[in-house]
Amino acid sequence: MSNFTDLFPAVSSNNVLEMICGIGDGRTVHGVTNSYTMGTASAIELTTSYQDMQGSSIDYILPDGANYVHYEYIVKWAARDYSGICNWRLYFDGYEVNSAFVSNASSFGSSNHGHHLVYINWVFDLTVSTTDYTDGKILKSDWTGAKNIKVMAREHTSTYDARAHWTTWRDGSTSGYPFLDVPLLTVTAYS
């Protein structure tokens, strides 16, 4: 016999349909109807070519009734040379969401002390009548099945080298560095 609430499902008590949240350690996170496996991050050196950011990629399937999807990737960035100027691009299904592009850096200086979090953030609008990848506006009929969302990053030049998922100092020492600073990915679907 079925559950009563399977026969008479409750109306949604708010507009949050599901939230997928996990750190980049290879874990599997279960959503309302699908499961997602996070990437596995390690402390890395960036280059002057864009590379996929570990822990940022998800092949996301929309829950029924979704009108907006908020993608949030929190990544630790560290300067290696001078200010460590860095560029971050967001991609949806292989298309760059240009409006979500950010650059970051620390103050210019000869000590590579700049370490901070970078927030890559976008709200995909699914209520539009035509798809505009540049602005992250996606017609629902163009988001069927799993669509990949990911972040790619590069350093500005080899004079301003940068690192990701990286911590140099811990507990008063640099012994044993680099330490992994694991990224966090959150995807929330709203009605």
Next chain:
Amino acid sequence: MGNLTDLFPAPASNSILETLVGVADGRSVTVPSGTYTFGNVTARQTLSTSYTDVTGSSITYTPPAEANYVSYKFFYKSDSRDINYGSSGIHNIALYLDGTRVARAQKSVAGNYSGSHSNNHASFTQYVEFVFDLTAYSDDISNGKLAGWTTAKEIKVMARDHNSPYYRATIHTNIWRDGTAAGEFTYYQPIIKITAFK
């Protein structure tokens, strides 16, 4: 005949009543408490030594009736504008509710002072975040406490530079892209996220 639960809706299954989230690109978003239109940021914003509204931060919001707490989160970018003095881009952030400053939410943001040179590199992604408590006995906006919130109120962020001509900031901008220092040629539209809790 409708579902039984349409006639006898279940109580909220958790403490979140609604979340309103969007990019400041002029979009309108409908949530249970109503439809809200976000600002439309189409250019970087240069600060001055007087507080000015941060573009894209304003929203006039009415929480759901059961709300006890309202979280306001404003995500934006800041960059140093000073090319001659330390590149720290010191700026101050003030949160306002219906025209009254929420002093408890005051913040200051800067990069590291790094000497006299021509590099304005300090550039951050960051949040202004505050939680309003609606369970207070009387309004104390300065501390973000209210005795209820039943009508539309504007929430916004204001900002200023530390001083002039040094320690200046610009916001909503990206100065470098793909290996070129092409100037302040791109802008970043900020994001607002409001969550109402029971």
